[in-house]
Amino acid sequence: MLPEFGSARFVAEMTMKHLILAPLRGFTDVVFRNAFHRHFRGVEEAVAPFVTSIKGRCIKPSHLRDLAPADNRALPVVPQILSNHPDEFVCLANALFDLGYREINWNLGCPFPMVAKKMRGSGLLPHPDVIDRILDQTLHGISGNLSIKTRLGRFSGDEMDHLITVFNRYPLVRVIVHPRTGVQMYTGRVDLNAFDVCLTRITHPVVYNGDIKDLATFQSLASRFPASAGWMLGRGLIANPFLPEMIQSGTRLICHRNARFEKFHDDLVDGYRRQFSGPGHVLDRMKGFWGYFAADFPDGRRMVKRIRKADSLFQYRQAVTAVFTGPERWG
Ligand SMILES: Cc1cc2nc3c(=O)[nH]c(=O)nc-3n(C[C@H](O)[C@H](O)[C@H](O)COP(=O)(O)O)c2cc1C
Numbered sequence: 001m002l003p004e005f006g007s008a009r010f011v012a013e014m015t016m017k018h019l020i021l022a023p024l025r026g027f028t029d030v031v032f033r034n035a036f037h038r039h040f041r042g043v044e045e046a047v048a049p050f051v052t053s054i055k056g057r058c059i060k061p062s063h064l065r066d067l068a069p070a071d072n073r074a075l076p077v078v079p080q081i082l083s084n085h086p087d088e089f090v091c092l093a094n095a096l097f098d099l100g101y102r103e104i105n106w107n108l109g110c111p112f113p114m115v116a117k118k119m120r121g122s123g124l125l126p127h128p129d130v131i132d133r134i135l136d137q138t139l140h141g142i143s144g145n146l147s148i149k150t151r152l153g154r155f156s157g158d159e160m161d162h163l164i165t166v167f168n169r170y171p172l173v174r175v176i177v178h179p180r181t182g183v184q185m186y187t188g189r190v191d192l193n194a195f196d197v198c199l200t201r202i203t204h205p206v207v208y209n210g211d212i213k214d215l216a217t218f219q220s221l222a223s224r225f226p227a228s229a230g231w232m233l234g235r236g237l238i239a240n241p242f243l244p245e246m247i248q249s250g251t252r253l254i255c256h257r258n259a260r261f262e263k264f265h266d267d268l269v270d271g272y273r274r275q276f277s278g279p280g281h282v283l284d285r286m287k288g289f290w291g292y293f294a295a296d297f298p299d300g301r302r303m304v305k306r307i308r309k310a311d312s313l314f315q316y317r318q319a320v321t322a323v324f325t326g327p328e329r330w331g
Pocket of ligand 1: 232
């Protein structure tokens with residue numbers, strides 16, 4: 001039922017921003033996605049880190065562990081495929097549709113040279129003709145919706161001109177644009193003028209992704225690009241998991257941040273203890289997260305150094321307790 005005009009629910013629904021958790025391989029896996037969803041609000045869906053298609057063989061069971069439907073019921077998830085081969089793509093995509101997923105995302109953004117030199121991820125962007133052929137041969141064969149996550153090009157934003165023509169030829173459900181080139185990796189500035197061109201010229205819904213690290217950045221992007229069909233948050237959300245709530249409420253004033261973060265953190269540790277075979281793996285994973293968690297703190301480097309020195313879960317716990325009992329963080 002539609003909310004009554006002017007009611008609190010009406011206002012809330014009219015102003016809800018469509019926020020999407022970005023895929024970050026090694027970080028936003030099922031353990032993170034579920035723990036995040038249990039402790040924080042504001043995100044409506046997640047795109048999962050990519051699964052690679054395999055030559056001559058559709059799927060390895062270990063590939064799909066992160067996407068087991070029973071573990072992915074809380075936060076809606078869109079699986080992502082890294083592939084440059086239509087038959088392998090169709091096979092993997094249909095296996096995922098058979099699991100109940102309704103949309104598959106194609107990764108055209110991975111910047112890593114090892115991936116790109118095999119003409120996968122952003123390595124495909126200088127070859128719009130190949131992308132055209134893959135879309136042509138794939139879209140007939142898959143039994144659900146396809147979206148794309150792309151950069152502006154591999155070497156130059158000029159590559160986008162041809163890419164847009166190709167994207168517009170096919171029934172994609174949306175295009176997520178990270179307005180950097182592949183060779184930029186994760187450095188340098190996002191090109192907002194180029195994103196503007198994508199938003200104007202791509203005929204599918206276009207989602208913005210890149211460097212949304214605080215409320216002010218989001219607000220500035222949202223006022224410049226009101227036509228964006230959604231906002232994907234990656235490193236900024238991991239660094240500050242309260243960010244989606246700040247964006248939805250329009251305020252940075254969120255209470256009990258340390259206590260809430262600690263509960264989320266402990267849930268994450270428990271999840272990885274269940275998933276990994278030994279404490280060393282749990283420790284490595286959590287140390288990786290602190291590279292992001294501490295990003296905005298004035299004393300972040302020192303804090304991470306102390307946490308990284310821990311060589312048992314006991315020492316690790318002591319180091320992070322000092323953070324949780326210190327001044328209020330994450331905001
Ligand atoms: C460690 C790491 C892993 C990533 N893994 C993926 C991935 O599996 N699939 C993908 O499309 N993008 C991946 N990305 C890119 C992010 O989804 C996102 O596009 C990028 O970080 C920019 O957004 P942000 O500034 O909000 O983080 C990864 C980025 C990082 C830093």
